[in-house]
Each structure stands twice: as structure tokens, then as C-alpha cells.
Amino acid sequence: MIHRLRPAASTSEVFTSWRMGVRMTVAAASLCVAAFIATPSAWAQGTGPEAAGINPHSLRATRIDVSEAPTIDGDVSEAVWARAEVIDEFYQFEPDPGAPTTERTEVRILYDEDNLYVGVYAYDSEPDLITLRAMARDGDLFFGDYFRVYLDPGQTRRNGYLFEIAATGGRRDAILQNNTENLVQWDTIWEGKARLVADGWVTEMAIPFRSISYDPSQPDWGLDFSRMVRRKSERSRWTSYDAGINLMDISNAGVLTGIEGVNPGFGLDVQVYGRLTYKQDWQTPRRGALSGAPSANAYYKITPALTGTLTFNPDFSDSPLDARQVNTTRFSLFTPETRDFFLQDIATFQFGGRAFEDANNARPFFSRNIGLVQGRPVTILGGGKVSGTLAGMGIGALSVVTNETSLTPRQVLSVGRITVPVLEESNFGFIATNGDPTGNSENTLIGSDFQYRSSTLIPDKVVEGDVFYERTFSSTQGDDDSFGGVLNFPNEPWAGELRFKQIGRNFAPALGFANRKGIRAYDANATYTLRFRESGFRIVALSVQNEFFTELDNTMQSHAHTAAADIDMRNNHRYSMQLRNYYENVPDPFDLPGDVIVPGGKYNWTNGYFSVDTGQASSLRGAFQIECCSFYNGTYIDLVLSASYRLSGIMEIAPTYEATFIDLPTGYTDIHVLALDTIFNFTPDM
Numbered sequence: 001m002i003h004r005l006r007p008a009a010s011t012s013e014v015f016t017s018w019r020m021g022v023r024m025t026v027a028a029a030s031l032c033v034a035a036f037i038a039t040p041s042a043w044a045q046g047t048g049p050e051a052a053g054i055n056p057h058s059l060r061a062t063r064i065d066v067s068e069a070p071t072i073d074g075d076v077s078e079a080v081w082a083r084a085e086v087i088d089e090f091y092q093f094e095p096d097p098g099a100p101t102t103e104r105t106e107v108r109i110l111y112d113e114d115n116l117y118v119g120v121y122a123y124d125s126e127p128d129l130i131t132l133r134a135m136a137r138d139g140d141l142f143f144g145d146y147f148r149v150y151l152d153p154g155q156t157r158r159n160g161y162l163f164e165i166a167a168t169g170g171r172r173d174a175i176l177q178n179n180t181e182n183l184v185q186w187d188t189i190w191e192g193k194a195r196l197v198a199d200g201w202v203t204e205m206a207i208p209f210r211s212i213s214y215d216p217s218q219p220d221w222g223l224d225f226s227r228m229v230r231r232k233s234e235r236s237r238w239t240s241y242d243a244g245i246n247l248m249d250i251s252n253a254g255v256l257t258g259i260e261g262v263n264p265g266f267g268l269d270v271q272v273y274g275r276l277t278y279k280q281d282w283q284t285p286r287r288g289a290l291s292g293a294p295s296a297n298a299y300y301k302i303t304p305a306l307t308g309t310l311t312f313n314p315d316f317s318d319s320p321l322d323a324r325q326v327n328t329t330r331f332s333l334f335t336p337e338t339r340d341f342f343l344q345d346i347a348t349f350q351f352g353g354r355a356f357e358d359a360n361n362a363r364p365f366f367s368r369n370i371g372l373v374q375g376r377p378v379t380i381l382g383g384g385k386v387s388g389t390l391a392g393m394g395i396g397a398l399s400v401v402t403n404e405t406s407l408t409p410r411q412v413l414s415v416g417r418i419t420v421p422v423l424e425e426s427n428f429g430f431i432a433t434n435g436d437p438t439g440n441s442e443n444t445l446i447g448s449d450f451q452y453r454s455s456t457l458i459p460d461k462v463v464e465g466d467v468f469y470e471r472t473f474s475s476t477q478g479d480d481d482s483f484g485g486v487l488n489f490p491n492e493p494w495a496g497e498l499r500f501k502q503i504g505r506n507f508a509p510a511l512g513f514a515n516r517k518g519i520r521a522y523d524a525n526a527t528y529t530l531r532f533r534e535s536g537f538r539i540v541a542l543s544v545q546n547e548f549f550t551e552l553d554n555t556m557q558s559h560a561h562t563a564a565a566d567i568d569m570r571n572n573h574r575y576s577m578q579l580r581n582y583y584e585n586v587p588d589p590f591d592l593p594g595d596v597i598v599p600g601g602k603y604n605w606t607n608g609y610f611s612v613d614t615g616q617a618s619s620l621r622g623a624f625q626i627e628c629c630s631f632y633n634g635t636y637i638d639l640v641l642s643a644s645y646r647l648s649g650i651m652e653i654a655p656t657y658e659a660t661f662i663d664l665p666t667g668y669t670d671i672h673v674l675a676l677d678t679i680f681n682f683t684p685d686m
Contacts, residue, residue: 057238057239057254057255058254058255058256058257059085059087059109059223059254059255059256059257060085060256060257060258061084061109061110061111061116061256061257061258061259062083062084062085062108062109062110062111063110063111063112063258063260063261064080064110064111064112065112066112066113066114068080068112069110069112069114069115069117069206070110070117070119070204072191072192072193072204072205072206073193073195073204074169074193074194074195074202074203074204075195075202075204076108076119076120076121076202076204080110081108081110081119083110084108084109084110084119085108085109086106086107086108087106087107087108087225087238088104088105088106088107089238090105090225090227090236090237090238091236091237092234092235092236092241093226093235093236093237093240093241093243093247094233094234094235094243094538094539095233095234095531095532095533095538095539095568095570096531097241097242097243097492097531098241101227101234101236102125102229102232102234103122103123103124103125103200103227103229103234104123105120105121105122105123105147105225105227105236106120106121106123107119107120107225107238108120109256111259111262113261113262113263114208114209114210114262114263115206115207115208115209116206116207116209116259117204117205117206117207118149118163118204118205118207119202119203119204119205120147120202120203120204120205121200121202122145122147122167122200122201122202122203122227123199123200124199124200124201124229127196127197127198127199127200127201129231130144130145130167130196130200130201130231131143131144131145131167131230131231131617132144132145132166132167132168132648132649133166133168133230133619133646133648133649134166134168134170134646134649134652135166135168135169135170135648135649135650135681135683135684136170136649136652136679136681136686137170137171137172137187137684137686138171138172138173138184138187139170139172139652139679139681140652141164141165141166141170141172142228142230142616143230143617143621143644143646144166144167144168144228144230144646144649145166145167145201145227145228145229145230146164146165146166146167146170146227146228147164147165147203147225147226147227147228148162148163148164148225148226148227148228149162149163149164149205149207149223149224149225150162150176150222150223150224150225150226150250150253151163151207151212151221151222151223151256152176152221152222152223152250152253153212153213153214153215153218153221153222154213154214154215154218154222154305154389154392155218155220155221155222155255156222156394156421156427157179157222157250157251157252157253157424157425157453158177158178158179158250158251158425158427158451158453159175159176159177159178159347159350160175160176160222160250161173161174161175161176161212162174162175162176162182162248163190163192163205163207165192165194165203165205166194166649167194167196167201167203168194168648168649168684169192169193169194169195169203169649169683169684170649170681170684171190171192171684172184173186173187173188173190174186175343175345175346175347176248176250176347177346177347177350178347178350178353178354178357178451179245179246179248179249179250179251179453180246180248180249180354180357181248181357182248183343183346183347185336185337185338185340186340186343186344186346187340188211188212189208189211190205190206190207190208190211191205191206192204192205192206192684193684194684209262209263209264209304210264210267210269210301210304213305213306213307213345213388213389214259214304214305215303215304215305215392216262216264216303216304216305219257219258219259219260220255220256220257220259221255221256221259222253222254222255222256223238223253223254223255223256224237224238224239224240224250224253224254225237225238226238226247230572230616230617231617233538233568233570233572233617235247238254239252239253239254240252240253242462242491242492243492243529243531244462244490244491244492244495244529245462245490245491246490251425251453251455251462252455262304264301264304267300267301267302267304268298268299268300268301269298269300270296270297270298270299271296271297271298272294272295272296273294273295273296273315274292274293274294274295275292275293275295275315276290276291276292277290277291277292278290279291293313293315294312294313295311295312295313295314295315296311296312296313297309297310297311297312297314297340297341298311299344302386302388303388303390305388305389305390306386306387306388306389306390306395307344307345307385307386307387308384308385308386309341309344309384309385309386309387310382310383310384310385311341311380311382311383311384311400312381312382313379313380313381313382314339314341314380314383324673324675326658326660326671326673327593328592328593328631328660328662330586330590330598331515331516332515333515334360334366334513334515335368336368337366337367337368339367341383341385342367342370342398344385344387345385345387345388345396348387348388348389348394348395348396348417348419349365349367349387349396349398349415349417349431351363351364351365351417351429351431351447351449351468352364352449352451352466352468352484353449353451353464353466353468353486354464354466354486354488354497354499355449355466355467355468355484355485355486355499355501359499359501359521359523360513360515361501361503361513361514361515361516361521362470362482362484362501362503362507362509362513363509363512363513363514364431364433364445364447364470364509364511364512365415365417365431365433365509365511365512366509366511366512366513367398369437369510369511369512369513370400370402370413370437370511371402372437373405373407373408373437373438374407374438376405378402378403378405378408378437379402379403380400380401380402380403381400381401381402381403381410382400382401383398383399383400383401384398384399384400385397385398385399392420392421393418393419393420393421394417394418394419394420394427394429395417395418396415396416396417396418397414397415397416397417398414398415398416399412399413399414399415400412400413400414401413402437407438407439408437408438408439408440409439411435411436411437411439412435413433413434413435413436413437413511414433414434414435415431415432415433415434415511416431416432416433417429417430417431417432418430418431423452423454425452425453425454425455426450426451426452426453426454427450428448428449428450429448429449429450429451430446430447430448431445431446431447431448431449431470432444432445432446432447433445433509433510433511433512434511435510435511436510436511437510437511438510440476441474441475441476441477441508441510442474442475443472443473443474443475443508443509443510443511444472444473445470445471445472445473445509445510445511445512446470446471447468447469447470447471448468448469449466449467449468449469450466450467450468451466452464452465452466453465461489461491462489462490462491463487463488463489464486464487464488464489464490465485465486465487465488466485466486466488467483467484467485467486468482468483468484468485469481469482469483470482470483470507470509472506472507472508472509472510474506474508474510476508477506477508478506479506480504480505480506480507480508481504481507482501482502482503482504482507482514483501483502484499484500484501484502484521485499485500486498486499486500492529492531493528493529493530494526494527494528495526495527495529496524496525496526496527497523497524497525498523498524499521499522499523499524500520500521500522500523501520501521502519502520502521502552503516503517503518503519503521504517504518504552505517505518505552516549518551518552519549519550519551519552519557520549520550520551520552520554521547521548521549522546522547522548522549522550523545523546523547523548524545524546525543525544525545525546526543526544527541527542527543528541528542528543529541529542530542535570536569536570536571537567537568537569537570538568538569538570539566539567539568540565540566540567540568541564541565541566541567542564542565543562543563543564543565543566544561544562544563544564545560545561545562545564546559546560546561546562547559547560547561556583556585557584557585558582558583558584558585559582559583560580560581560582560583561580561581562578562579562580562581563578563579564576564577564578564579565577565578571615572615572616572617572618573612573613573614573615574611574612574613574615575610575611575612575613576609576610576611576612576625577608577609577610578608578609578610579606579607579608579609580606580607580608580609580627581604581605581606582603582604582605582606582607583602583603583604584602584603584604584632585601585602585603586599586600586601586602586603586632587600588600592662592664592669593669594662594667594668594669594670594671595667595669596662596664596666596667596668596669597664597666597667598632598664598666603632603633605630605631605632605633606630607627607628607629607630607631607636608627608628608629609625609626609627610625610626611623611624611625611626612624612625619645619646619647620643620644620645621643621644621645621646622641622642622643622644623640623641623642623643624640624641624642625639625640626638626639626640631662631664632664633664633665634662634663634664634665635662635663636660636661636662636663637659637661638658638659638660638661639658639659639660640656640657640658641656641657641658642654642655642656642657643655649681649684650680650681650682651678651679651680651681652677652678652679653676653677653678654676654677654678655674655675655676655677656673656674656675656676656677657672657673657674657675658671658672658673658674659671659672659673660672
């Protein structure tokens with residue numbers, strides 16, 4: 001779905017906008033109160049141990065000899081598993097937070113000097129109904145039954161690792177970043193097998209210590225588990241089953257103790273690869289040309305928690321394709337990183353916390369700028385990186401050399417990042433970048449941030465706050481700064497967030513991302529969530545959001561007001577309805593795709609949005625979404641149709657079609673994007 005940044009107004013227009021925003025807020029609040037009064041017994045109250053203020057979860061890993069290591073074949077009947085402590089007390093994260101699970105789960109953990117072993121027996125009272133969907137590596141495992149392990153070796157309570165396996169045997173791994181994101185582009189070496197049994201399904205995992213970063217002097221790790229019973233939409237966790245938090249949140253994870261005397265190995269991994277290219281010009285009688293280029297990566301564990309990485313002539317041709325985006329705004333779009341070299345320990349470079357979670361404007365470091373100049377790829381000759389933790393501090397340092405082009409000389413581009421944990425759940429950090437990929441300026445950025453989190457400031461509630469300051473020094477743009485902050489209350493039934501960000505006109509992060517300068521941005525949103533037990537409804541979330549962009553003299557540039565209702569049903573169907581009012585003050589004309597011009601001027605319009613998803617449990621799934629019907633004094637329709645067919649994890653076919661129709665007084669354009677994903681996996685190891 002395309003979401004637009006919106007633009008300034010006279011005093012009367014600002015008053016009208018605020019009045020409309022207030023009307024939307026009051027209307028949504030009235031819906032919340034009405035729903036609550038109408039269903040006084042529907043609200044699901046937690047009944048788990050944390051409802052009584054208890055966080056009881058710790059587990060001591062059982063040490064075994066390498067010769068006793070279990071065979072990773074999805075069979076936990078081996079005698080060695082009987083020596084491990086058993087975890088079998090799980091509570092629902094969804095749909096009834098804190099309620100006992102309807103299906104039993106047993107988890108055991110062993111370790112030797114090389115690997116951490118996880119054995120899981122996922123009992124199921126109706127084993128014939130276990131949902132089998134994805135088998136592909138890093139596939140959409142959440143469409144079926146799966147089990148997930150969260151690891152936080154440094155007990156950062158913010159960053160860690162995720163290892164997930166489906167009942168089909170499909171595997172997924174990811175980096176957990178700032179309790180909000182899981183970066184599935186990251187891959188490492190580990191084993192996992194699953195198999196169906198008469199009373200459920202069983203899985204075994206082996207995670208090499210050399211595949212993750214950890215401090216060998218710290219025997220206690222953050223640990224949590226999650227299980228999904230897809231046909232019931234029942235997601236359970238060992239700890240952290242407060243539904244108000246993000247599913248990736250590990251701040252209240254349990255503790256895995258006793259990890260001592262492990263062997264990180266020699267600590268050196270080398271990847272050597274190359275590229276062969278054949279080029280034939282069929283318009284000339286010339287023979288075809290064959291060319292090639294070698295490449296290599298080397299990873300060395302300076303300590304088990306600190307990794308040094310070298311790359312030579314990286315090709316990146318194995319990186320996943322970017323999702324196609326259609327831009328109907330006057331601001332450039334943000335495209336996430338997918339290249340392995342830059343994804344290694346990427347959480348170490350994360351800055352500003354929630355200030356950049358959705359709005360990436362003014363991000364100090366954006367690695368996609370490296371190897372790309374004015375939209376054209378540039379060869380990276382080589383680079384080095386040191387990332388991880390040392391003496392409790394997060395450390396990230398990166399430097400690469402890019403090749404010269406016809407437009408730019410050879411460049412050295414560098415970034416450094418340090419974070420220090422403070423106040424138990426928070427951290428304080430610094431960042432610096434140097435270099436300009438275009439070679440057109442001398443450019444440096446320095447910045448500092450404080451990421452605050454507390455689960456004790458307000459009993460049984462989480463409070464988060466992030467503040468940051470950055471300043472750039474440019475030989476062409478001059479010096480300027482950006483700063484901002486976020487206050488977040490991610491709880492239920494009420495949740496809310498306040499954001500502020502200021503970006504100077506000459507703020508120029510050459511290695512970062514800034515697509516809208518000379519502005520102050522304000523964002524306030526609130527959500528009221530109802531959970532139901534005895535109903536076809538599972539969750540109803542009512543929300544309002546108000547966004548404002550002003551110039552630095554407080555003249556209004558744009559604003560948007562949204563009132564939304566999101567509904568999750570017990571049958572896995574999902575519905576979303578929104579009413580959106582936009583205001584834009586366009587200072588200069590700009591082009592839309594198809595060379596349609598949006599003239600300068602002031603615009604105000606209101607659109608409706610509706611989407612439906614027919615369910616994640618079924619083998620055949622469809623989704624539909626539409627936004628209609630106005631846009632810059634013209635008409636607008638954006639339509640997205642998607643479907644997927646999944647056959648027991650062996651085959652997945654997922655077509656998607658998006659059509660955008662824009663009719664303005666200056667012209668008409670229609671944009672069509674068709675995509676087809678097909679996956680065939682006869683074994684999870686493909």
C-alpha cells in the first residue's frame with residue numbers, strides 16, 4: 001500500500017484541520033467506549049503468573065560431552081535428552097494473553113563445547129489438523145505451526161537472535177533489533193529437523209556457538225520461546241506474554257544460565273566465490289565475450305562477541321531482490337538493506353530507537369548509499385568491519401573503498417558506532433560517519449542518542465523514550481543539525497505514542513538518508529484494543545493518528561488525520577477500515593509517473609481505505625485492499641489483489657497485482673505492477 005507524506009495552510013485551514021482531527025479522535029473514542037460497554041464480559045484478562053507480578057522464568061542448561069551430542073533428526077527420545085530440565089509452562093500471548101495454553105509444549109536445552117541444543121515436543125490433541133505450509137529457508141513459516149527460540153546472549157534486553165522451525169521442517173533465522181524489528185535477511189549456519197508424531201510434532205535444533213556473538217565471561221543469556229498453533233491462532237510464550245508489547249520484544253525474557261567453557265572454534269570463516277559473465281551482441285558478427293571476477297569474504301571472531309569482517313570485490317548478486325515500490329509522492333523512498341556484508345551485526349549500528357522505526361528521514365547511516373551513486377552501481381573494491389560487543393559496550397566500525405567511475409574518484413567511506421548500557425534496560429550511544437559516495441563534498445556526521453525503556457516505572461506497564469541529536473559538516477552544504485524524540489506507551493488496552501523531529505535545511509548525511517529537510521514533524525497516535533474470548537471476534541483495535549509537518553518557522557506544510565478499525569477474527573480472517581484526511585501545500589510542481597504534473601498549490605482531500613485477508617491458516621489464501629477516491633484535486637484508486645496457494649510446504653505460488661489510477665486536471669496515468677513468487681521445496685535443506 002502506498003502511504004503518502006503530506007504537505008501548509010493559513011490560520012483558518014490549520015484550525016479546520018485540527019477540528020477535523022478532533023472530530024475523528026472523539027468519534028474513535030466513542031466507538032471504543034461503546035464497544036467496551038456493550039461487551040463488559042468480553043475483555044480478556046490475563047491469568048498467568050505475571051498477572052500476579054511474578055517473573056519466574058530461568059533455566060539452567062545441561063552440559064554434555066561432545067560424544068553425547070544428540071543426532072539432529074527430530075527425535076527427542078534419545079537418553080541424553082532425559083537429563084535436561086523440562087520447560088512445560090507456557091501461557092497465551094494471543095488470543096487470550098496470560099491464559100493457559102490449550103496444547104502442551106515441552107522444551108529441553110543441552111549444550112556441549114560446540115553447540116546449543118534445543119529439543120521440543122509440541123503435543124497436539126488433533127494432530128491431523130496441524131497446519132503444514134512453508135518448507136523454504138526463510139519462508140513464511142507463520143502461515144503454519146511453528147516453534148521459535150529467542151536468544152539474547154548479552155542480556156541487552158533489546159537486541160538478539162531468532163531461530164524458528166516449522167512443523168514442516170522449514171527454518172528461519174533473524175536478527176532482533178531494538179525490540180521492534182526482525183531482520184530476516186541475515187543468515188547463519190545451524191541445524192534443525194522436525195517430524196510429525198502420533199500426538200503432535202517434534203523438533204530438534206543445534207545452534208553452533210561460532211554462529212552467534214556472545215561474551216564467554218557471561219554465563220547467563222536472555223531466553224524465550226514461542227509456539228504457534230495456527231488453526232487456533234494461538235501463540236504462546238514462555239515469558240513476555242503481555243499482548244501490549246511487540247512480538248519481537250525480548251525485554252522481559254527469561255534467563256538461560258550455566259553457559260560456560262564453550263569453544264568458539266578457531267573463529268575464522270572464509271567464503272571464496274566468483275562470477276562468470278558471457279556477453280553477446282547479436283547485432284554484430286563479433287564473437288561473444290566471456291569475463292569473470294573473483295570475490296571473497298572472511299569473518300574472524302576477535303572474541304566470541306566481537307567479529308572482524310573483510311570483504312574483497314564483493315558481488316552481491318546473491319542478495320534478495322528489492323520489493324518493487326511505486327512512488328506517487330515528491331519525496332524519495334526508503335529501501336531496506338539486503339546485502340550480507342552490511343547485515344552482519346547490523347543491530348550494532350542501529351541509532352535513535354523508535355525515532356527511525358517508521359519514519360527514516362534523517363537516519364544518520366544508511367548502508368544502501370555504499371556501492372550506489374546517483375542510482376548507478378559502483379564497485380566496492382574492499383572493506384573491513386568490526387562489530388559486536390566488548391566489555392559490555394556495543395561496537396560497530398565499518399570502512400570500505402569504492403572504485404572510481406567516470407563521474408567520481410575513488411572513495412573511502414566510514415562509520416563508527418558505540419553504545420553503553422545504562423539504567424538496566426536502556427542505553428546511551430554515539431555515532432560518526434565520514435565520506436561522500438558521490439565524491440562531490442567532504443562530509444562528516446556526528447550524533448548521540450539515548451534509548452530509554454522501563455518495565456518498572458509504572459507497575460505492569462512498559463514505558464519507552466528515545467532522544468537523539470545529529471550534526472553534519474559539509475564542504476558544500478555547510479553545517480546543520482537534526483534532533484528529536486519519541487515517548488511510547490506500548491500497552492493494552494490503551495497504547496499511545498508521541499513523536500517529534502526537526503531537520504535543518506542544510507542537514508546533509510551523505511552516508512545516511514534524508515528525503516525531507518527544513519521541517520518539524522509531529523506525530524501523535526492512540527490505540528484502544530479489545531480482546532474477546534467467547535465470540536467470533538478475536539481482537540478489535542480502534543486507533544487515531546495525527547501527523548503534521550511544518551517549516552522551521554512553524555508554517556504548515558502538510559498534515560494527515562487517520563481514524564482506523566482493525567479486526568482479527570477467530571477464523572484467521574482480518575479486516576481493516578480507515579478514513580484518512582490529507583492536506584498538502586505543494587511549493588513547486590512535481591511529476592508523477594507517466595509525466596503527470598501536480599501544480600504548486602494547496603490541496604485537501606479525504607479517502608477511505610478497506611482491506612480484507614481471508615486467513616493465514618488455509619492452503620488457499622486471498623487478500624484485497626483498496627484506497628479511494630481523491631488525490632490533488634483529482635481522482636485516485638489504488639487496488640491490490642494477492643493470493644497464495646501452499647501445498648504442505650512443498651509448493652508455494654503467490655501472485656500479486658497492484659493497479660493505481662490517477663486522473664488529475666493536468667493528465668491521466670495508470671500504474672500496474674504484477675509479481676509472481678513461486679517456490680518448490682522437496683526438502684527443508686534445499
